[in-house]
Amino acid sequence: MIELDDVLEARERVQKTARRTPLEHSYTYSSMTGADVHLKLENFQRTGAFKIRGATNRIATLSAEQKDAGVVTASAGNHAQGVALAATRAGVDAKIVMPEHAPIAKVKATRSYGAEVVLSGRDYDAAADRAHEIEREEDRTYVHAFDDEMVMAGQGTIGLEILEDCPNVDTVVVPIGGGGLISGIATAIKEQKPDTRVIGVQAEGASSAKESLERGERVTLEGVETIADGIATRTIGERTFEHIREYVDEIVTVSDPETAMTIVHLLERSKTVVEGAGAVPLAAVLFEKFDFDEDETIVTALCGGNIDLNTLTNVIVRGLVETGRYLKIRTVLTDRPGALEDLLEIFTAHRANIYAIHHDRTSRDVNMSDTEVEIELEMRGPDHVEAFLADMREAGYDVDVLA
Template sequence: MLDRTAILEAAERVRETSRHTPLSYSYTYSNMTGAEVHLKLENFQRTGAFKIRGATNRIQTLSPDEQAAGVVTASAGNHAQGVALAATRAGVDSKIVMPENAPISKIKATQSYGAEVVLSGADYDEAAERAHEIEREEGRTYVHAFDDEYVMAGQGTIGLEILEDCPDVDTVVVPIGGGGLISGIATAIKAEKPDTRIIGVQSAGASSVASSLEKGEVVSLDGVDTIADGIATRSVGEKTFPIIQERVDEVVTVTDEQIAMAVVHLLERSKTVVEGAGAVSLAALLFDRFEYEPGEVIVPALCGGNIDLNMLTTVIVRGLVETGRYLKIRTVLKDRPGSLEDLLAILSGHRANIYAIQHDRTSRDIGMSDTEVEIDLETRGHDHVDELLEALESEGYAVEVLV
């Protein structure tokens, strides 16, 4: 099983391509939680995510013949970029299979690092099937995204940095997809500080680990559904699972809504862009998904910042809705002069800012003398939303909340 020596050896290999990323004390999240929160900003890593560490360690350990034959892998995006850059830096040809719905930003970034990109499959698992076909057809070495000891060891260098920068750490919170990241970090930290807790976090829409731990064997999901595409795997790895069993203290899940709110918090309060998979660790802390003591030193690992701009728009709106700062409503007015003005006067009187209005006389769902109105509003919290809806209903408006 993976040990600290392998991680120390990996640290020497990955030094060429990876950065020692910052560990930043957060006054905001410390005040919000009562803990002492230090953010491990792995989203500042080269390629925007931790994957460059494991990819570099694996490629650096290939034999000369293996390097000459090239490598292939499957990835939703971050591992793809890590393998592409590590391979290019080592003079190794790389071919990356990505799901057909992979974010365009991650596809273009992977290509820019020198890899040939093949789009295949609906998710990571289907992309991996095609990648293994290419492995057999072309004699390339498959660089697994997580279920490989060299990859795990490379990711474990994050644990070494956490201990160096925060030696009194009590709890480290780590995202889990296939388990490579948490296996490496847990191994590095438990070897030196066995009493430090390791908390794993999955998205509720891709939560295979809890079931696997309960049954004592790897359980594969039929499918995944989450905004955290970087950890959207159907199952944990066969090699990572026993390490998680032995060295991870607890595994929890967070919802997409909680992930979205964590992303928005980081944007607004920390001025930091983090993708959904990178924000799950902070989401678990903010939404009390695990217990901790006042003053406990907690390090959430923010493992990546490669969020697609279209997804970022969706996440921001989700976060604003969850915090009561965005509201979309529908109501029906009499189709006569002044009706819309009367409605807007109520909204204005309660200090709701209007983003957009859609006014439709042609809907078949309303009377011939009526008009349907949809309004997007900026609001100031859940209390303000409740106040606004109550004011509209007291004036006789039948209001449907759309978002």
């Protein structure tokens, strides 16, 4: 178990490389929830995520012999970049194993920081198996993404900053993948302000920490499925599990649609880009996944902003669908002049803005006298969508909602 002194010592090493990130009060989310919501903007950190803190602390504590032999690690992306930059700054050779389907942006960024990247395995755990093989073959030091005392202590420096910038905080909400971040933050928070709650958040499709806490033993999932790739781990660490049991008050989960909507909220309302893992703490607050009082001071740790642009595009569309601002429908018209114009009168009446129309006379799914139409629309919210679809069906159109 790490202690507060470990975190305080880590700060002396970490501050030479990592930035002290802002903690901002959000009028928008405070108004939406009734709580006093603050955002710890760790997505503004060097390399775009908190991982540089733990990696810097771990590499700074290596022996001279270990530094000469080099380091190896496995990561879905953020830890990879943190280790790559920390190792380069310390003059240490680094080899990083990343899952085969790791986001392209994270792979390119890791290479740009000076590390050699090896793509192997379908997820973090499979990549870790290959990294441990390299550890044995090349006598490198393995820098664990989360289950390492010095890594946890480095991440805990975020907790020190939260208490310094918001000493009256009641609840700190932190994402959980393998548990290193929340272990460090919870240690720093609870050993200075024991009455402050620490809430962990996982994706529904990667909920090993929640299940482990409920069962009282570490659980390994058969697989994970979530847009929050930064916390897509099948199990938590042995060391982190002990810290979670000791210091974390509750663990909740959020769905991918809720995460997507939160990413869109942050883009639109706060002008802030976060990845899925960075959005889940705020999603837990916005969708009331745990109980909190009116005016309760809540800090959400937005842990990273390294989202792949293709993923971001999909997330934005999904978020717009979930909030009733994007609608894709399919219907069938009689293949005659004026049929499309009749349909468009309903659109005009509802002031539904058309993005695109695809008109297909050759579809095998309709009669030869008919034509299939797919239409993408900008809408103004769930009530607008509901009223629009009701009028279309009342007018006799058979409508399939595609998105």
